[in-house]
Amino acid sequence: xxxxxxxxxxxxxxxxxxxxMNCTSSSIFNTWLWYKQDPGEGPVLxxxxxxxxxxxxxxxxxxxxxxxxxxxxxxxxxxxxSDVGIYFCAGPVGSGNTGKLIFGQGTTxxxxx
Amino acid sequence: xxxxxxNPRHLVRRRGQEARLRCSPMKGHSHVYWYRQLPExxxxxxxxxxxENIIDESxxxxxxxxxxxxxxxxxxxxxxxxxRGDSAAYFCASFRDRTGEQFFGPGTRLTVx
Numbered sequence: 001x002x003x004x005x006x007x008x009x010x011x012x013x014x015x016x017x018x019x020x021m022n023c024t025s026s027s028i029f030n031t032w033l034w035y036k037q038d039p040g041e042g043p044v045l046x047x048x049x050x051x052x053x054x055x056x057x058x059x060x061x062x063x064x065x066x067x068x069x070x071x072x073x074x075x076x077x078x079x080x081x082s083d084v085g086i087y088f089c090a091g092p093v094g095s096g097n098t099g100k101l102i103f104g105q106g107t108t109x110x111x112x113x
Numbered sequence: 114x115x116x117x118x119x120n121p122r123h124l125v126r127r128r129g130q131e132a133r134l135r136c137s138p139m140k141g142h143s144h145v146y147w148y149r150q151l152p153e154x155x156x157x158x159x160x161x162x163x164x165e166n167i168i169d170e171s172x173x174x175x176x177x178x179x180x181x182x183x184x185x186x187x188x189x190x191x192x193x194x195x196x197r198g199d200s201a202a203y204f205c206a207s208f209r210d211r212t213g214e215q216f217f218g219p220g221t222r223l224t225v226x
Binding site: 042043 | 119155156157204
């Protein structure tokens with residue numbers, strides 16, 4: 001079945017540094033979603049990407065939909081302590097984007113003040 | 114997460130008991146997805162429902178698990194005769210249109226003693 005591979009698995013950075021994480025798949029996705037999950041909470045949607053090559057920003061977050069439609073990356077600039085959490089990429093499978101989401105394994109981010 | 118409600122937030126059951134998890138989607142949303150998350154893992158799809166219909170239950174274990182989304186009231190995920198391996202966080206998500214964006218509730222953390 002379809003799988004999403006995220007890297008790195010975890011990151012430990014200094015406050016103020018930029019962060020980059022990516023997600024790859026062996027098959028094509030028509031939509032890429034990036035979520036953040038805080039401990040004890042549900043995932044929160046950060047950015048949605050719908051078009052190959054699309055670059056979208058949300059504050060300090062920037063995400064891109066790869067040209068091949070098999071990858072995506074998420075950048076966080078000037079990290080702050082509240083960026084701590086687990087970041088997941090996800091993509092819907094099935095027709096018309098109504099299908100279930102497949103999730104990557106997650107990237108755990110820790111920020112040292 | 115605003116709008117998707119799940120209860121209870123925490124549920125403790127002994128082996129052999131039944132667990133009932135409830136989810137109310139965002140206002141105006143008629144599609145509900147249930148996912149399960151084991152510790153240190155990403156979310157795994159279980160079942161997709163529309164009002165009064167199960168659309169995709171390919172991720173649901175064949176025995177002991179059932180789900181419904183009645184015309185009135187919340188969606189219910191029911192686990193009969195729970196076992197320790199059922200201990201996990203269970204999330205529901207809803208979406209309104211065909212963007213593929215799913216919005217998650219805070220989850221129910223099930224602990225089986």
